[in-house]
Amino acid sequence: MQVKKRTVLAIGALASVVAAGTVAATAAIPDPVEQGFTKERSAELAAQVDPSKPRNVILIIGDxxxxxxxxAARNYEYGAGGRFPALDALPFTGAMTTYGLKVGAGPDYPIAYVSDSAPTASGWSTGKKTVDGRISQGPSTAAAVPGTNYETVLEKFQAQGKRVGNVSTAEITDATPAAAASHISQRACQSTxxxxxxxxxxxxxxxxxxxxSEQLVDHQxxxxxxxxxxxxxxxxxxxxxTTTLAxxxxxxxxxxxxxxxxLAAVTSLDQGPVLGLFNGGNMTPMYQPLVASAAGAGGPTTRCEEADRGAQPDLSLMTEKAIALLDNDKGFFLQTESAMIDKQEHASDICGAIGDLKELDETVAVALSYQEANPDTLIIVTGDHAHSTQIIAGNADDGVQRATVQTADGDPMxxxxxxxxxxxxxxxxxIRVAASGPQAANVTGVIDQTxxxxxMLGRTPSVLPGPGEPGDPDPLKPAVSVVAGASRISLAxxxxxxxxxxxxxxxxxxxxxRLLKGSRTLASKKxxxxxxxxxxxxxxxSKGTVRVVATVTGAGGxxxxxxxxxxxxx
Structure with missing residues (x-):
């Protein structure tokens, strides 16, 4: 049977996803050893393209x-032929650049090819580049000179009446969570x-x-x-x-x-917002440290050991609770960060970093479970910058510091x-960026974190092709996006x-x-x-909240x- 070639027309920045060899995307990946990549997946990927604007956004960051x-974490947990159940199952994957700027006279600032978490997190939060140490604030002539504050995604969603959340395994005032809802010239300004x-x-x-810390709570x-x-x-x-907490x-x-x-006892936001502070500093990683050294740490049979985290919740549990509390008809924005990947990489602690990456995968699974029942949810998973962890042959002269662990294959890495x-x-x-849900296809190819x-805000929806030709056994799944021209309107x-x-x-x-008040139709047009x-x-x-509902019907449903x-x- 001849396969029809279908194209996706891009309006705005929606990427083309059907040309063979141009999509860095993964479906639910079969085991490559047992099955290999024998299935042609174009139709499967095309069916997951949804150009409508998302109602909810869940941004998951692996620092x-x-x-x-x-x-390295995949090899350890699942072996070289394995796959992370959630992270590696996201349908659209691309590469993302993370460069920043340096201070200077402006308006053209020098490029910083290696950035810290402050400007990288500010990049996706505001859509603009900035300099090291700066939190959602523009560049300037010197590090000590504040720049212009940039409005963030979280602030924009909050202004639309959506609920917002911010979760991290680091201090919640650290650079990545700070960039979501604070503006300051120095990331070190975390407390009074x-x-x-x-x-x-x-x-x-x-x-x-x-x-x-003050700005985060002032943003409510x-x-x-x-x-x-x-x-x-x-x-x-x-x-x-008094204190900031009081x-x-x-x-x-x-x-x-x-x-x-x-945390489990909190079941709604009716009694006010929730501030969870589960440790004095950063939260405890999943695994005990295995710190690389010049002589080489660990060995061919070394396995990472569970750490005692006491009564601290893990990232997936915090994220699950945050989603449950934020869930509402108007939608929400949630940023959740697996922060100790970076912290433990700085310490050359391979086990600590592996554990937090495993936690990230479990957190992606929580988000995907919610998305299954709420398909108007966009999930994006990425990092803020790269690090220096490298898988090596293990020779004595490889690297300044080395560590060796036994992977799920039973072999040393x-x-x-x-x-x-x-x-x-x-x-x-x-670095990698992957996504699922409305407008997820925008992450394919090589993008910048801005x-x-x-x-996340939702680009102008693209126009996808209509249903297939008469008799087509596999018509395209319909998609629709609707935006009211005002958030409020008078009766008159x-x-x-x-x-x-x-x-x-x-x-x-x-x-x-249709215009609905509850289940009652007030007006309808085609x-x-x-x-x-x-x-x-x-x-x-009458006074109160109404819904504008758009429904598209075709051969594909x-x-x-x-x-x-x-x-x-x-």
Whole structure:
């Protein structure tokens, strides 16, 4: 049978995903030893392309997670022919550049080919490049001179009325989680004490936004979970007799949880936002350390040993709870970070890094489970920068520091660290990015981490091809996206002018747009097969929340997406 060639037309930045050899994508990968890559997967991948805007976004970060570290952890846990059950099953995969800028006169700043976590996390958070040490704030003439604050994805979603969450196995004030919802010139300004010493002009006492810990709670993030309690127990400027933690509880109504049992007891956000601080500093990694040395640590039969983490929850448990608390009709944004990959790589601790990468895979599985029931959820998994962990032959002269462990294959695997005489550091190589869900195809090819900003916010939906030719046994699955032209509208405007609505659709023959109050239809219109714009007018509405629902139906089935609007008296 002749296979029809189908193309995907890109509007905005949606990548073409059907040309053979141009898609770095993986489906549910069979065991390469037993089965090999014998299945032609173009149709399988095409069926997973969804150009609609996501309602929910879950961004999962492996700090310092590059392909070398992924491979080392995979070899250890599953063997050379194995695959991570969740991370390696994401359908769309690409490569991502991570360079930053250096301070200077501007407006053209010198390139920093190797960056730290502050500018890299700021890159996807704001869509803009910045300099080392800077948190969601633009470059400037010198490190001590604050730049321009850039609005973040989390802040944009929060302004839309979506719930927001921030989870990390590091101190929650560390650079990667800090970039989601704070703006400061020095990443070290994590507490009021740090800020007074390191960035005094940005303290609240000097009219600034305050330290990272203060800014995180001032943003009233719905769910904050991680380590770093010590960053919240320092006295604040305005009242030295109280602390940031007391301020968070008294002024913003945060509920403090400090262990797994207390976290489990929180079942909703009705009583206020949640601040989970499970350790004074960074949280404890899954495995006990195995630190590389010049003489070589470990050996051919060395296996990593479980660490005692006491009552601390792991990343997958924190993420599962965060999703459950954030889940709502309007949608949510969640950033969750497996931070100790990077921390333990800096320490040349191969077991610690492997354990946190395994935790990341378990966290991806949690997100995919939620996505299965909520397909309008975009999941993106990536790192912030590369590191110097390298799998080597294991010779005595390989690397400055070496360690050897026994993998799931039963064979020895040696790794080396060569950037520092003791410990290791970042590198400037590109890293993996993978995704699943609406607009996930945007991560394919080679992108920059700033591109994630628009993908998470939702780009202008692409127009996919319609259903196949008559008699096609495998028509395309319909897809639809709908956006209301306003987040609120008065009863008078809804009656006279109507609510403007934009719809993009593909793969169908019939597209219907309805205005609903509960299950009651207030207005309904049809648009063309590829979508269009309409105004929904009604005299049946009353004050409160209504939903705009678009449904596309075709030979390949149907798809529905919705948006919410607040109807006011005036």
């Amino acid at each position: 310092g997670m590059d392909d070398s570290m992924i491979t 004490t740090n800020a007074a010493a390191t960035c005094p002009s940005e303290t609240k006492g000097q009219g600034g936004p305050g330290s990272i 993030i719905d769910v904050l979970l991680g380590g770093g309690k010590d960053r919240f127990t320092t006295p604040i400027d305005a009242n030295p007799a 301020y968070a509880q008294q002024q913003h109504g945060y509920r403090l949880v400090e262990n797994t049992a207390q 040696s790794v080396a660290y060569s950037t520092n005489a003791v410990g290791s550091d970042h590198t400037g190589t590109q 591109d994630l900003f628009l993908t 405007d809804l009656r006279r002018r109507g609510l403007p609505v934009a719809v993009a659709a593909s793969g169908g023959t019939t597209v219907t747009v 648009v063309g097969a590829s979508g269009g714009t309409v105004r929904l007018k009604t005299r049946k509405a 149907s798809a529905t997406r919705s948006d919410t609007v607040r109807v006011t008296k005036r």
